[in-house]
């Protein structure tokens with residue numbers, strides 16, 4: 001897996017990441033969602049530099065220009081719920097992508113043990129396509145792996161990009177064994193550790209709850 005950590009160079013991205021972590025600013029759910037969306041746009045821009053481009057002729061009012069634009073073969077797949085605002089940001093740039101939505105949640109056996117339940121699954125065929133799999137939090141890595149295992153039934157993508165906002169070192173190590181070695185991970189920032197509940201520390205808390213409210 002090729003890991004691209006985006007906050008290793010300083011940019012306005014750092015401000016958006018800082019705001020989604022901030023326990024006071026987090027009270028504004030609209031700002032939280034919007035910042036995740038803005039980070040999605042930055043990830044889209046960075047990721048776009050590694051896509052396959054093809055030549056096309058564009059007709060202007062005064063002539064014709066040969067331009068190179070990304071091949072229209074993207075499937076943008078997000079993991080519900082927390083993936084929705086990230087999906088929104090990515091889709092602002094990859095506006096002609098096909099879309100997939102898959103749900104994943106932690107079903108707890110006790111405080112620290114859980115399994116991932118994948119229930120809602122809507123995806124187009126993936127054969128030969130460029131799959132972008134988006135989820136803001138890469139904690140233990142179990143959700144993104146469970147979703148990818150399900151996606152395999154929908155075909156074999158030509159290339160795979162993972163788009164995440166905050167990850168843990170442990171989660172990144174864990175997922176490496178499950179994805180093809182050519183998979184590219186685009187992640188805004190990486191934290192040191194997980195706590196005993198599998199939450200990223202310092203992380204930001206529960207991304208789904210912060211974006212959409214606490215669930216039962």
Ligand SMILES: O=P(O)(O)OC[C@H]1O[C@H](OP(=O)(O)OP(=O)(O)O)[C@H](O)[C@@H]1O
Pocket residue numbers: 079080081082083104105106135136137138139140141142143144171198206207208209
């Ligand atoms: O790497 P993992 O340990 O699997 O954790 C990461 C998952 O946790 C969050 O979803 P959550 O289960 O909180 O569901 P939600 O989006 O409905 O809140 C997040 O969006 C990931 O899908």
Ligand SMILES: O=c1cc[nH]c(=O)[nH]1
Pocket residue numbers: 082137139198199200201203204205206207208
């Ligand atoms: O830190 C974490 C871990 C899982 N899910 C989240 O939203 N945050």
Ligand SMILES: [Mg+2]
Pocket residue numbers: 082206207208209
């Ligand atoms: Mg959650």
